[in-house]
Amino acid sequence: MSVADEAELYLRVIADPRSEPSAHECVACYVARMVESHGCDTSLRWAQRFRELRSPTATGLERRLGSVGGFCDCEILLNGYALVRELMVRDVHTDDLEPPTELPDCAGVGRTSTRPCANWERRRPQ
Numbered sequence: 814m815s816v817a818d819e820a821e822l823y824l825r826v827i828a829d830p831r832s833e834p835s836a837h838e839c840v841a842c843y844v845a846r847m848v849e850s851h852g853c854d855t856s857l858r859w860a861q862r863f864r865e866l867r868s869p870t871a872t873g874l875e876r877r878l879g880s881v882g883g884f885c886d887c888e889i890l891l892n893g894y895a896l897v898r899e900l901m902v903r904d905v906h907t908d909d910l911e912p913p914t915e916l917p918d919c920a921g922v923g924r925t926s927t928r929p930c931a932n933w934e935r936r937r938p939q
């Protein structure tokens with residue numbers, strides 16, 4: 814895909830009201846939702862969009878995400894935050910805990926909060 818095509822696709826995505834965080838949706842649920850439907854472009858574009866729309870003054874957000882290993886949107890979820898155990902499902906074959914196929918509804922945060930909701934916990938360093 815050319816840069817121009819990508820830019821056009823992005824403009825189409827952000828014109829869609831579903832691409833905005835809902836009133837009490839948290840940054841982790843929002844980023845997970847957007848990465849699932851639109852992918853990660855190796856930047857923090859969804860996290861930044863969340864901040865711009867919900868908490869424009871929270872300029873430390875990107876640094877905080879970087880400090881948990883989240884240097885792009887998908888890394889926030891790979892390195893930074895995982896769903897809490899209670900929301901994971903046990904794989905009947907491998908007996909491993911895995912994320913549910915559908916993201917649970919966001920547990921909700923304050924309107925300008927940039928913290929993940931109660932559905933998420935910090936991943937322990939490997």
Ligand SMILES: [Zn+2]
Pocket residue numbers: 853854855856885886887888
């Ligand atoms: Zn990524």
Ligand SMILES: [Zn+2]
Pocket residue numbers: 838839840841842843918919920921929930931932
């Ligand atoms: Zn949430």
